[in-house]
Amino acid sequence: MTAYKDLTKEELLDLKNGLTKEFEEVKGKGLKLDMSRGKPSKAQLDLSMGMMDVLNSGTPLIGEDGTDCRNYGVLDGIKEAKQLMADMMEVSVDHVIVCGNASLNIMYDAVSRAMTHGILGSTPWAKLDKVKFLCPVPGYDRHFAITEHFGIEMINIPMTPQGPDMDMVEQYVNHDESVKGIWCVPKYSNPQGITYSEETVQRFAGLTPAAGDFRIFWDNAYGIHDLYEEEQDCLLEILAECEKQGHPDMVYKFSSTSKITFAGSGISAIAASEKNLKEIRKSMSIQTIGHDKVNQLRHVRFFKDIDGMKAHMKKHADIMRPKFETVVQVLEEELGGLAIGSWIVPKGGYFISFDALEGCAKAIVAKAKEAGLVMTGAGATFPYGKDPKDSNIRIAPSFPTPEELMTAAKVFVLSVKLVSIDKLLEQAG
Amino acid sequence: MTAYKDLTKEELLDLKNGLTKEFEEVKGKGLKLDMSRGKPSKAQLDLSMGMMDVLNSGTPLIGEDGTDCRNYGVLDGIKEAKQLMADMMEVSVDHVIVCGNASLNIMYDAVSRAMTHGILGSTPWAKLDKVKFLCPVPGYDRHFAITEHFGIEMINIPMTPQGPDMDMVEQYVNHDESVKGIWCVPKYSNPQGITYSEETVQRFAGLTPAAGDFRIFWDNAYGIHDLYEEEQDCLLEILAECEKQGHPDMVYKFSSTSKITFAGSGISAIAASEKNLKEIRKSMSIQTIGHDKVNQLRHVRFFKDIDGMKAHMKKHADIMRPKFETVVQVLEEELGGLAIGSWIVPKGGYFISFDALEGCAKAIVAKAKEAGLVMTGAGATFPYGKDPKDSNIRIAPSFPTPEELMTAAKVFVLSVKLVSIDKLLEQAG
CATH class of the missing domain: 3.90.1150.10 (Aspartate Aminotransferase, domain 1)
Incomplete structure (x- = not known):
């Protein structure tokens, strides 16, 4: 040629x-x-049709701990769904809140909440003159749409085969206090399919942000979406890494079953530190009485556990x-x-x-x-x-x-x- | 005695x-x-267990118009769910967006959106010195929790047997431009069970708000929750009334099936004018790819139509x-x-x-x-x-x-x- x-x-x-x-x-x-x-x-989609059979009129829709999944209550997910999502997200069950049908919505809410209420006591972003987000490019358009919607200035960060250009990320995050977040799809990134290297994840966890309310928006959308059994990319778990490096609150991790069961009728979850989750739960308790627990139960009954998934x-x-x-x-x-x-x-x-x-x-x-x-x-x-x-x-x-x-x-x-x-x-x- | x-x-x-x-x-x-x-x-809850049987692995989860309900897409609800919710809410199908499992969440989002983006071009409420809501009392604690969460000042409006004291409502709404909303449970009100009289609804529709972005938050939670077949309270439909009086954009109407099927696993909807819905859809398109269409389909298949409901x-x-x-x-x-x-x-x-x-x-x-x-x-x-x-x-x-x-x-x-x-x-x- x-x-x-x-x-x-x-x-x-x-x-x-x-x-x-x-x-x-x-x-x-x-x-x-x-x-x-x-x-x-x-x-x-046909692969998950069995999910339509695991619950029927003869099945008591009762959770492990006796929760009637049909009724109100249980803000952050039924026990067994938390376990499943925790296993999928490689974190302990205490670090997980199970939400509705879309992790995108959790991300939107996280940004929206920071706009109106700040994060852990910080000034609400809406009250600041300038809020910036780092955007590894190429990246996911729906992430960028959220920050654009809230008038947040976006800064392009070039992707390398190891993930975002970490020199640039560190330069911005550690020195510019108007930089409040970064959008990441750390495994099989959208659209390049790049998985962040061990060093990249460690450098993320080692960031020392100028802004106390800086958060890594870690959208692990493709965490178990490998094409090859024998040749899977391996991603270091960010929550543990952040904790190890003394920054447990620096990351929000998102995931969902949208591309595992039915897109749009799955369940989603956020994983974060206890402090972060406490704040999220507080705001969530105003927003909703609880998410769809029957669908949570349906997912657990269908998969049984992470091995099934x-x-x-x-x-x-x-x-x-x-x-x-x-x-x-x-x-x-x-x-x-x-x-x-x-x-x-x-x-x-x-x-x-x-x-x-x-x-x-x-x-x-x-x-x-x-x-x-x-x-x-x-x-x-x-x-x-x-x-x-x-x-x-x-x-x-x-x-x-x-x-x-x-x-x-x-x-x-x-x-x-x-x-x-x-x-x-x-x-x- | x-x-x-x-x-x-x-x-x-x-x-x-x-x-x-x-x-x-x-x-x-x-x-x-x-x-x-x-x-x-x-x-x-047992009454709705049949809902667990209407979809199974042998049922094509395809909507009337060919939509595969299992996949992404369809922001504002599948056609037949819109029809069902429209009939339940006594509005035309063009005035309805079907959402997730909780109308409370739609209300929260409506207030949150107004805080960060204003309404139809108005100043975002977060940028105003003072935002007030009228609160007919006694009322619903979760409504009040939303406005409190956003730092909105709440003003008590006494309830009468015909609904909120409309003299007071008119006084505030028509003369104070910091009054941006009022919480209403117009039929079988929470907690008194009062249904707003025809005159009350007409006076609501006839409000001439000092604030262009004033909205009536019309939470018709108990629209079809009558105890007696022969003796039902009758509530004038607010959207039509507002349109008739030349204020089509003044109201957001909310409803859900939470107390019809499964609390927490139902479907919810907002009804409003075309202009309002256009704005809501725009923001919703950033927030989510779509709500749970399988659950929408499940509801329609279970009830068939409003008569079934x-x-x-x-x-x-x-x-x-x-x-x-x-x-x-x-x-x-x-x-x-x-x-x-x-x-x-x-x-x-x-x-x-x-x-x-x-x-x-x-x-x-x-x-x-x-x-x-x-x-x-x-x-x-x-x-x-x-x-x-x-x-x-x-x-x-x-x-x-x-x-x-x-x-x-x-x-x-x-x-x-x-x-x-x-x-x-x-x-x-």
Whole structure:
């Protein structure tokens, strides 16, 4: 393969002609494909249908400790659900509050609460002139949307293969007291699939924030979402690490079963220090009488315990693995050596991150759409939707069927090629 | 019956002696009774066990319009759940957003959102020197807890048999721009069981608030919670009324199935004008990807439609009616004519409100506790937990069994009598 940049203008134009014909053919098929969101596929959702049978009119909906799960009460989760989520989150049960159907909502509430009430006695953020959050990029658009919604200034922190650039993180956190938080997806990061290295986690835990109310927003969304049994990324547990380094209150850890059982009908949890949880419970007791305990019970009865949950995740992996491999294979076969894009091959999570030539991402997404393939909007992986290099594209291979995915991947690489050629021609002048 | 105040000191002392013996006997029984919270009883919860059977692993969890309820998506509720909640709330489906398991959470979020973002372009309340809410009293402690949590000043508005004192409401709302809201439980009010009269609702709809971002927080928690089929209170629909009077945006209406199916595992909804809903959806889209659609589907499949839901409510009424009647009967038989307390006999809802002699409520609740009966804390029905007259006690007859309830009611009246005698003796000097 010759890198596109080494081709002559004539060669590029020739190539373009051929690819354009190919593209027009694909376009003519009237495809309707979607690689935009990290949605589980029908086959994955089917894995959890048994959850609809574990409770029925003959089942007493009574928790281990006698709690009638149908009634009011129990603010922070039934005992057995706390245990399950604690095991999943690798923390002790005292460090967990089980919440409603979405960890996103817990994160939103955490920021909202800090805005109106501060954290552990600090000034409410809404009363400060300036509040900033660090945002490892590329990252998760819904995280950035929360901080944007509350008028919090977001600062891009480049990702490295070991996680966020920790020199930069330390520089900001330890010296700027307006920096109040950082968004992290520490395992199989969204969208790159990078798992923070041991050193990275230790440096996180070793931060000495200028702001006493600085919090690490540790969204471990893909903690058990490995693709390969024999080759799993390993993430150091942050709560224990923070405690070890004398900063037990510095982190909020989030997780949910959204991509384990039913997206949108799962259970979620926050893990944090006792002090943090006490404050959260206090505010939660104003907000709700309690979350859906019947759904908590349903999850526990379905999985029984963490081993059951992990066994279940292997079935997910069996569905996801070939999809990831298809996309990676197409990328490698079609783009390998062309030097018009790069990607990381993840060992878990929900995404593949693609970096196009600078200034090409938007055009590629638009081109793909022309042929009926919806991708995540270019820029979405950056705060304010602004990718300074217009280069990153998030690929979400989970939702389409394997057949659709093969077609989608081909439409994608075709779009990458065409837009890249145009870019190179433009640069050649 | 002679009113206690007409008895001589000696007669009161005599009476006290006898009642004290009675009380000691009851105390000796080591009772453990609870009339403190508006929790459905086991028998009521059993009514909804069929809900656990309507979805199973063989049921496609697909909505009317093809939505896979198991997956992400659909911010404001599946079509059929919106229809059900709209019918229950007596509004059109366009005016409804279906949310999670608790309307309390929607109310909290509404206040929280106004604090950080204002309402329809107004200044965020957190940025104002003073924000006030009107609180019809006695009222619902969890409402007051929300406004207290956000540092909003609460102003007591006396209830009348027709609803809140509307002269006072108009005076405040129409002339004080720091008054941003009022908490209402318009049908079978908590705790008095009063339904706002037609004139009251019309005067609400006719308010001309000094603050453009004033909102009526209309918590129609007991909209279909009638005790008697033939004798139901009728409440004018507030959204339509507000629209008619040219103030469509002035009201947020809340409801849930918490006391229809499973408390804590129901579905909730907010109804409001298009403009309001647009703003709420925008903020909700940051907060969550969507609420639990499987539970929405479960509710619709169980009830089918509003008629099914209403038929279900008759079964609740059959359980609740004798309980209310037991309490009222004991109150009438034991306290009638004694002039040491008054109460309203409600036709629905969850509570009976008891007004003791001034300065006696706290002592009565404490006395009852001595004999093993837990009542709602005296003062709880007022903002800041402060009943200026120390007179109001909320009786929640729903949770105990009928047998327990008879005993509980007797312990209660015994406590009322003893504390009242002490009060009268004290006043006699």
